[in-house]
Amino acid sequence: MSSRSTVILGTGSYAPERIVTNDDLAHMVETSDEWIRTRTGIRERRIAAPTETTSDMAVHAARNALADAGVAAQDIDLLIVATLTPDMPMPATACLVQPKLGVPTTAACFDVAAACSGFVYALDTACAMVGSGRYRKALVIGVEKLSAVIDWQDRTTCVLFGDGAGAVVVGASDQPDCGLLGTKLGTFGDGADLLYISHGGSLFPSTPESIVARNHCIRMKGKEVFKLAVRAMDEAARDILEQHHVRADQISLVIPHQANLRIIEAISEYLELPMERFFVNVDRYGNTSAASIPIALDEARRAGRIKPGDLTLLVAFGAGLTYGSALIRW
Ligand code: COA
Numbered sequence: 001m002s003s004r005s006t007v008i009l010g011t012g013s014y015a016p017e018r019i020v021t022n023d024d025l026a027h028m029v030e031t032s033d034e035w036i037r038t039r040t041g042i043r044e045r046r047i048a049a050p051t052e053t054t055s056d057m058a059v060h061a062a063r064n065a066l067a068d069a070g071v072a073a074q075d076i077d078l079l080i081v082a083t084l085t086p087d088m089p090m091p092a093t094a095c096l097v098q099p100k101l102g103v104p105t106t107a108a109c110f111d112v113a114a115a116c117s118g119f120v121y122a123l124d125t126a127c128a129m130v131g132s133g134r135y136r137k138a139l140v141i142g143v144e145k146l147s148a149v150i151d152w153q154d155r156t157t158c159v160l161f162g163d164g165a166g167a168v169v170v171g172a173s174d175q176p177d178c179g180l181l182g183t184k185l186g187t188f189g190d191g192a193d194l195l196y197i198s199h200g201g202s203l204f205p206s207t208p209e210s211i212v213a214r215n216h217c218i219r220m221k222g223k224e225v226f227k228l229a230v231r232a233m234d235e236a237a238r239d240i241l242e243q244h245h246v247r248a249d250q251i252s253l254v255i256p257h258q259a260n261l262r263i264i265e266a267i268s269e270y271l272e273l274p275m276e277r278f279f280v281n282v283d284r285y286g287n288t289s290a291a292s293i294p295i296a297l298d299e300a301r302r303a304g305r306i307k308p309g310d311l312t313l314l315v316a317f318g319a320g321l322t323y324g325s326a327l328i329r330w
Contacts, residue, residue, distance in 0.1 A: 006127035007179035010069025013298035014060035016048040029155035041261025045162030045286035055096040058143040061165035069169035078138035082118030082290040116318025118290035138170040142290035151217035162286035166294025191321040232323035257316040258282035
């Protein structure tokens, strides 16, 4: 682990203004509010305006996190953006966020690609870099404009996702046994074909035909992903609790990736921890991939559900299939 404790100094989030309800979607594809609610727990999601970019949303969330932390953008020397929907393939979205925020040119800026687990991966990376003493203050942003890569004619995927951004500021502390106590990251690479965007990369560059076939959009084998998600999140949670000799009932709040209420309920059952100990906002945002955990973390803090001394468990899974957990003492 790192040589110094690394703590979250502040959190922030941002959701685009436009709300799209399940009934709105029922006008676009053959679906219903009842089907979506009972299968996923989702009631509505936010969708960014066509001109609103991933980096714009990242900047809003980051400003809120900096204000909450009382840290100036000029004091950030590490900026990491977790996203699967960058503004463009190159440069990294972090490089586009940097000048908009006023983060110094001496800061290291890069993106992390681990899909819905991206925020936990990026947080671990930032904490390792700050904990080493080589960086002082990091901004970690999870952000997605998934509406840009959704096939709006595919009812099996378009009802699940939404747009948004969340951010945290990370710094060092001399106080032992606080902040990020540890993480457990892993990957089931054999499941890469269960959730993917096939075209637009170097293997299959986009062609006029691939655009017409909407191969630049998300495809998913939902049932298989569901099963692996439950297994991966359960294992990631158990492993980190064991590593740190913590019982599940010592966790005051679990902040799971918000993909599907039924997945969260399954984890609650497996860990024998009541649903009251799980933060849930999937009903209002759907699955915002890398943004889901930092948005939930920010909302949980603002709702007074995290107090000094509390133990919080973050647990995520996503395309890859990647998974990750993080144990934090506040
Ligand atoms: N509205 C109405 N019917 C729909 C529908 C929709 N939006 N989407 C699918 N259906 C239909 C299917 O076509 C299928 O019909 P059929 O039985 O006639 O073939 C039926 O509903 C059941 O589909 P099924 O896939 O068995 O549903 P499910 O109970 O597995 O739920 C998911 C589907 C996608 C909600 C669920 O599998 C899931 O949440 N998977 C995990 C997805 C996820 O979290 N991905 C992100 C990972 S980060």
